[in-house]
Amino acid sequence: MGENLVIVESPAKARTIEKFLGKGYTVKSSFGHIRDLKKRGLGIDIANGFIPQYEISADKKKTVSELTAAAGKAETVWLASDEDREGEAIAWHLVETLGLPGEKTRRIVFHEITKNAILEAIGNPRDIDMNLVKAQQARRVLDRLVGFELSPILWKKIQPKLSAGRVQSVALKLIVDREREITAFQAAPYFRVEGTFYVEGSRKPVRATLDRKFDTEDEARAFLESCRGQQFRVASVETREARRSPAPPFTTSTLQQEAARKLGFSVSQTMSIAQRLYEAGLITYMRTDSMNLSSLALGTTKEMVTQLYGASYSKVRNYHTRVKGAQEAHEAIRPTYVSNQDIEGTATEKRLYNLIWKRTVACQMADAVVEKTDVEICGETVSGKFLATGEQILFDGFLKVYIEGRDDEEEEVQAVLPRLEKGQPLRCELLSALEKYTQHLPRYSEASLVKKLEELGIGRPSTYASTVSTLTTRGYIIKGDKPGTALDVCELTLRDGRIERTVKSEKIGTEKKKLLPENIGMVVTDFLAANFADILNYGFTAAVEESFDKVAKGRLSWDKVISDFYGPFHQEVENSLQDREHTHAERLLGIDPKSGKPVVARIGRFGPLLQKGNSDDPDKQFVSLGKGQLIETITLEDALQLFALPRVVGRYRDQEIITAIGRFGPYVKYDGHFVSLAKGQDPYSLTEAQAIALIEESRSKESRKVIADFPEEGIQVLNGRYGPYIRKGTDNFKIPKKKDPSTLTAEDCQEIIAKAGKKK
Secondary structure, three states: OOOEEEEEOOHHHHHHHHHHOOOOEEEEEOOOOOEEEOOOOOOEEHHHOOEEOEEEOHHHHHHHHHHHHHHHHOOEEEEOOOOOHHHHHHHHHHHHHHOOOHHHEEEOOOOOOOHHHHHHHHHOOEOOOHHHHHHHHHHHHHHHHHHHHHHHHHHHHOOOOOOOOHHHHHHHHHHHHHHHHHHHOOOOEEEEEEEEEEEOOOOOEEEEEEEEEEOOHHHHHHHHHHOOOOOEEEEEEEEEEEEEOOOOOEOHHHHHHHHHHHHOOOHHHHHHHHHHHHHOOOEOOOOOOOOOOOHHHHHHHHHHHHHHHOHHHEOOOOOOOOOOOOOOOOOOEOEOOOOOOOOOOOHHHHHHHHHHHHHHHHOOEOOEEEEEEEEEEEEOOOOOOEEEEEEEEEEOHHHHOOOOOOOOOOOOOOEOOOOOOOOOEEEEEEEEEEEEEOOOOOOOOHHHHHHHHHHHOOOOHHHHHHHHHHHHHOOOEEEEEEOOEEEEEEEEEEEOOEEEEEEEEEEEOOEEEEEEEOHHHHHHHHHHHHHOHHHHOHHHHHHHHHHHHHHHOOOOOHHHHHHHHHHHHHHHHHHHHHOOOOOOOEEEEEEOOOOOOEEEEEEEOOEEEEEEOOOOOOOOEEEEOOOOOOOOOOOHHHHHHHHOOOEEEEEEOOEEEEEEEEOOEEEEEEOOEEEEOOOOOOOOOOOHHHHHHHHHHHHHHHHHHEEEEEOOOOEEEEEEOOEEEEEEOOEEEEOOOOOOHHHOOHHHHHHHHHHHHHOO
């Protein structure tokens, strides 16, 4: 045991730090928090000032025992957990649990795991910041109170195994509200007119858009008619220089958003990869809301930019954070050594590191200089102007390295226009009036939800990953695609004096990888909104976050924050418990024209379902809602189609063929066997011939599956997805490459099984 014991949270971090410290230092990991609120009961003494009741986690008792023994032998214990509130709380829990005396305990923090940073931290130890500890404790206690008191109400009023949380419930409300806005939205058609013009003697087109839109096809046609034989000219040309500045270095939130846009990473995936990069000493601490860069980082990045691109591309920039509660002493997320353009690691680690490197370097580069040209084109007697915009890069600056992504559709690339002068005549080759539809607001992606939560001041970027994960795990939301709606759109074109009309199909509203609310999520949101308005109030939730920030700065007592919140909240809980009515999400869709029975969509014990017939009807029928179908929006027509299954398709060898939809999708049932439908096949319209073909194909595959069968020994040689194998009971055994599966005997199989059994 060395003279010094250094305790960090993770083994990976311990291994990296151990490389930089010489003899006399032992580095051990606490594997995160070693204590938490008691699992049994509330774990909080409300009567005595909300005192938390902590216990050592069952899986950490061995770790605590080992750390206690190591601390007893060390002369000095260095607590090197992360520099945020969670890290400060971990350090305090270690002191309390291990019984570390003040005279031999040091608290050190660093933004990056480099030799210089660690040695500097050891040279400048400090005491544990109890304000940060209390802020973390306030959050933990408040979240336990909300979850402990709200969840049982949801179990009683709606459905078992539900949960509610201070931040997760607000995030869910954002998703639900957006879905309802989209449901209520009515797409309206309009016509947009575009023209293609040419300068005499030039083959470079000038594409321009009319500065007005038309509501109807007749109006659009009338406009095109007015353009027949018109002489067009350039009414004005305005050219100006503009500058574009780079995006600031990454914070936790902006890294999550950009990794989602550019790399397709989920929020939790981004944080997991960033954690590994940090613990390997490759980037600075990944949980930060600061955009600050150290003077050393500014200097080394300037050198890097000058070396790679030249002095004209360098511009030193100091960024300041505008987020409330941000800690400027922290740094933005950057490479620890900007000279390392590439790293060793997995493919995903390399991609995220490359993103961080580019963003860091670009933020210290010169502005891009562009020449923007705005042109107005007029006809002699045409009402309205055609507008064309061009852009030419004069100096690429930071664009040489990095362009920030966008949440919405990518911006159209501005074309370079030919040289134009006011009054110059233009030849109009084509005018096109295309029917378009107004678009609803996009559903939230993980990136845009994170952005919205940060704008509202709700939660903290370090918690967003777990928030989305919890909502998904509870079944409140799913991450999925919306196929959009196919519509017939009209296009009118004026060419060579003739107007032609064509109709084509166009999809609107297609969305991918969006957060979609499930029925139960909508029901929970409505119940909370009706009974616990403050929990779902964006301003109220943001104010609670500000209170935590004040506690962290020593301006507010942590227990006062809890007390001010808990009094009104607990009264709402009591009021809700007195109301014994069960909350039903139930909607009458209409009457089945064949049976005359009512059709209702509602939440059942095992999820959303449709019911045909009243509750006292002995012949009432039930069917589960399909994927993506919501109680609020499903129609009677959709519901009756679901009741059409299971459907008798026909007969094969005196046995009925039935189609239905099960847990794993649509299938055909025949003689006790189940066969999945092929992609694109519809269980509602599948014909008898198609069903028989599926059955015969399945039987053919099954017959080819068995290579050899030894029933007395309970052994089979089978064809599997990854090649032939031996099965005995429920165990599978690999066949050696030298053996021919078709010639194996029962004795051969037993020998292979015996040899495999010896290997452990």
